[in-house]
Amino acid sequence: MIEAAGVVKSFPVRGRRRGLRRSRTPLRAVDGVSFTVEPGEFVGYLGPNGAGKSTTIKMLTGILTATSGSLRVCGLDPSRRRTALARRLGVVFGQRTTLWWDLPLRDSLALVRRLYGVEREAHRARLAELTALLELEPFLGTPVRQLSLGQRMRGDLAAALLHDPELLVLDEPTIGLDVVSKATVRDFLERINAERGTTILLTTHDLGDIERLCRRVLIVDHGRLAYDGGLDELRRTVDADRVLVVELARPGPPIVLGDGGPERIEAERSEGPRQWLRLPRGANAAAVVAELAARHEVRDIALREAGIEEVLAGLYRGDHAYSGPGLPRPRSAVDQRSTVE
Numbered sequence: 536m537i538e539a540a541g542v543v544k545s546f547p548v549r550g551r552r553r554g555l556r557r558s559r560t561p562l563r564a565v566d567g568v569s570f571t572v573e574p575g576e577f578v579g580y581l582g583p584n585g586a587g588k589s590t591t592i593k594m595l596t597g598i599l600t601a602t603s604g605s606l607r608v609c610g611l612d613p614s615r616r617r618t619a620l621a622r623r624l625g626v627v628f629g630q631r632t633t634l635w636w637d638l639p640l641r642d643s644l645a646l647v648r649r650l651y652g653v654e655r656e657a658h659r660a661r662l663a664e665l666t667a668l669l670e671l672e673p674f675l676g677t678p679v680r681q682l683s684l685g686q687r688m689r690g691d692l693a694a695a696l697l698h699d700p701e702l703l704v705l706d707e708p709t710i711g712l713d714v715v716s717k718a719t720v721r722d723f724l725e726r727i728n729a730e731r732g733t734t735i736l737l738t739t740h741d742l743g744d745i746e747r748l749c750r751r752v753l754i755v756d757h758g759r760l761a762y763d764g765g766l767d768e769l770r771r772t773v774d775a776d777r778v779l780v781v782e783l784a785r786p787g788p789p790i791v792l793g794d795g796g797p798e799r800i801e802a803e804r805s806e807g808p809r810q811w812l813r814l815p816r817g818a819n820a821a822a823v824v825a826e827l828a829a830r831h832e833v834r835d836i837a838l839r840e841a842g843i844e845e846v847l848a849g850l851y852r853g854d855h856a857y858s859g860p861g862l863p864r865p866r867s868a869v870d871q872r873s874t875v876e
């Protein structure tokens with residue numbers, strides 16, 4: 536569905552004045568990104584602010600032309616076949632609307648039908664289906680400018696899907712939505728992916744979106760792909776800490792396990808009978824728990840895995856080494872690269 540090979544996008548940037556001339560140093564917003572997305576996949580396209588996500592999406596949809604590299608979306612070159620691609624692609628930008636501000640939502644959606652040349656009968660059936668799934672009925676007659684953000688986003692999703700595209704590209708579709716609207720949008724996306732097989736590429740900073748929806752994530756950093764794989768593998772691969780929270784029968788001195796050896800673990804915090812032990816990477820939690828139980832009177836134990844928030848924050852800050860399966864290049868290579876030509 537998507538094939539990107541060595542895609543680069545440079546923007547000219549006004550530099551410092553040198554004599555009468557200003558230097559124009561190009562900024563590589565996207566710096567040699569390669570990945571493929573198969574039909575039916577639901578992929579998260581993640582990365583810190585300014586990483587190059589929106590620029591990639593604009594190239595995928597044909598709004599921007601790549602400076603170099605090769606890009607195929609639904610088998611088409613997006614910048615040369617933009618109109619043909621538009622019939623097979625749905626796009627939603629959370630920060631903008633594609634609907635007509637002064638028209639009631641129903642009329643906006645009728646105009647979308649004409650734009651895409653969808654037959655009246657097919658349109659009617661599809662509109663009825665999307666109206667039910669997205670619960671649009673109560674505000675179909677309301678002008679778009681009077682819709683709440685959550686209502687407008689549901690309207691935008693309907694507009695993007697009325698022509699039944701194979702691929703849906705979403706740029707922050709849940710930004711600013713309350714918990715109920717987010718849940719409606721997420722349920723809907725999950726459903727069209729599972730039931731209709733619509734391929735979805737989702738850009739988001741929302742951790743709930745990522746955990747709930749994305750089986751595979753691509754992480755970009757400074758315009759480069761830093762990770763391509765599953766969320767669970769990501770949690771396991773990065774050096775994310777696990778913490779044992781132990782409740783002893785009574786308060787005592789800090790627990791020390793594996794004393795003297797390389798696997799020595801000492802409680803880093805204690806509050807009354809409760810103590811926190813940070814497990815070193817690769818430590819066998821079962822063996823640690825067995826040693827704990829043999830040497831202490833333990834009431835309760837909980838193992839706290841790092842949440843995806845901590846894992847991503849660590850990656851974005853550069854705390855973790857990029858190595859291992861699914862991680863195409865070591866962190867040092869990302870660091871050594873210059874973002875400005």
Ligand SMILES: Nc1ncnc2c1ncn2[C@@H]1O[C@H](COP(=O)(O)OP(=O)(O)OP(=O)(O)O)[C@@H](O)[C@H]1O
Nearest residue numbers: 546547562564582583584585586587588589590591
């Ligand atoms: N038209 C442009 N001209 C010059 N620089 C641009 C242009 N568009 C984007 N950039 C720069 O390219 C880099 C990547 O921007 P982009 O919007 O793709 O990031 P992003 O990952 O979508 O960020 P965010 O999460 O904040 O939306 C940024 O440094 C940005 O300033």
